[in-house]
Amino acid sequence: MENKLVIWAGAAVNKQAIEKGIKEKLSGDYLIKERELTATESGFRFLFDDETGSDIEISFSQEQDFLTVYVSGNCSWDVVRLYEEILAMLPDEEGAA
Incomplete structure (x- = not known):
């Protein structure tokens, strides 16, 4: 995966x-069902767009109660789209400058 x-x-x-x-x-917006996801060591991967062959991997790292989410893929535009959608799902941190 070249783009992360x-x-x-x-x-x-x-x-x-x-x-x-x-x-x-993924299920609601893109009709990608859980059975289409392949488990990886730290997350899952899936075919995002079969026309372009766009594969996406979403992985997680938890260190000292701090969560990091990685979005990787071979098509940069798909990686950016999912990154923005995941970012919008996260709660805003109060008091952030």
Whole structure:
């Protein structure tokens, strides 16, 4: 996967909740069902667009109660689209400057 964007989700975000939310978004907006997702060591991957062969991998890293979400893929425009949608799902941090 040549294109990768990183989201530092913060300490207040629950990995299981954000993963479930992403899967629901994929199912609702893109008709990508959970059975089409392939589990990876730290997340899952799937075929996002069969016309372009766009593969996406979403992975998670939890260190000291701080969640990081990685969106990787071979088509940059798809990576950016999913990155923005996942970022919009996260709660705004109060008091952020």
